[in-house]
């Protein structure tokens with residue numbers, strides 16, 4: 001099933017993101033958790049992609065295939081391009097196709113320190129165009145409510161996003177954010193730029209202190225005072241912090257749904273308990 005066909009049916013799309021295990025762990029080590037996550041029956045699950053280069057796609061491919069064929073939830077394989085040649089991407093797409101994967105989240109990827117990027121793809125929009133020309137895949141793209149770190153300003157960033165949609169992205173998934181006001185302002189910019197594809201809001205339930213520190217340094221999401229206070233109060237009480245993080249995410253989602261968002265993309269961090277609590281709290285609201 002093509003992901004774009006899930007939208008416009010009078011119901012917000014509810015999707016999850018998972019990641020493959022690290023290279024030194026057997027791939028089967030995540031299957032139990034994935035099965036529990038899939039049992040929650042989200043509309044689709046996307047599977048992240050490692051740092052790139054030759055062979056990087058294989059775990060993403062295997063897990064996306066497992067989710068689709070064994071756990072019966074539609075899947076999306078992430079694919080990054082800065083460290084790949086055209087030929088490598090072509091081979092990866094052939095492998096995705098052979099595994100029955102129909103949906104790809106096309107990404108530029110981050111530059112890796114000490115690794116000279118390849119020159120075939122500079123931006124995700126170039127990857128979108130290549131995938132569309134290469135086969136019958138549905139292509140999604142990433143977007144940034146608080147503006148991508150490399151962008152000169154918010155206007156250039158949204159004009160670049162329009163190029164990605166014009167190159168064939170039929171749906172967008174946002175970077176995580178903790179203040180919905182950023183997302184609403186971003187949606188206004190996309191409308192002005194003539195971007196008319198569905199946009200899912202990326203929500204990450206924060207359940208431990210280390211996770212938030214890593215996330216904020218990686219993606220630069222702003223922390224509203226209300227969120228920072230919660231983190232401070234419960235930082236040494238793991239159970240309380242987990243419950244507060246879940247409550248915060250649920251509150252964000254309720255507000256987004258009440259404002260008619262196209263979809264919610266939940267960064268599950270491979271945690272079935274957290275995914276279940278949030279799903280149960282919002283499933284009647286979708």
Ligand code: FAD
Nearest residue numbers: 048049078107108109110123124142148150151157160175
């Ligand atoms: P692009 O869309 O190419 O944008 C990158 C920058 O270039 C932006 O500043 C943009 O404004 C600018 N730009 C774009 N086009 C042009 C143009 N034509 N001319 C000039 N400037 C331009 N990373 C991983 O390694 N693996 C993953 O699985 C992964 N999954 C992700 C999932 C989501 C939902 C999100 C939001 C991010 C994910 N990332 C992942 C991180 C992503 O790879 C980085 O954020 C990366 O820095 C940008 O990727 P992009 O596809 O958004 O790039």
